[in-house]
Amino acid sequence: GAGVSQTPSNKVTEKGKYVELRCDPISGHTALYWYRQSLGQGPEFLIYFQGTGAADDSGLPNDRFFAVRPEGSVSTLKIQRTERGDSAVYLCASSPGLADLKETQYFGPGTRLLVL
């Protein structure tokens, strides 16, 4: 079956510009997560959706970052006034949403964002 998909796979932008990153989760998964992975590091949590609502946005670094999931399926991560430090791979994951400790999160291939 189809896994988590993310578009675009690569995005190059200039400092100060606005970008949108899209995530299409596995069909039927109600939980959706965004992580950011800087070069040479492990992924860091950004935000978690259960259905349409952001259940936990404690990982968003500042108010330039915002994410939505209006219909409980596709999610968009929005970054305003991009900075060079925002350059990273942005990973999306989804899970069935049963709130079980052992529930596996399934990851997409990521979007590589480069801010010049």
Add this chain to the structure above:
Amino acid sequence: AQKITQTQPGMFVQEKEAVTLDCTYDTSDQSYGLFWYKQPSSGEMIFLIYQGSYDEQNATEGRYSLNFQKARKSANLVISASQLGDSAMYFCAMREDNAGNMLTFGGGTRLMVKP
């Protein structure tokens, strides 16, 4: 303090040999889960194995097994009979019962399998 520590930035293993990747964790929760993911050069995180804090037996999944030592707060991944396709980054991660649904990842270990 780091919640997940992976002290081996890089490891070499001979094809067909076994290798152990180290992971130590820090939590005050009694209930938590530990995960290992593989990240090949393509970038996608692939789930390998899970161990719950209350599981009495070490988890196993095919060639992967987890050496879980709760008192030492370690959850090392053992890969038996290494294959060339095992060359990748490996990440240990934790989900704490009182910290929501997020995964907290370590810095990873790069495994290189030599033919």
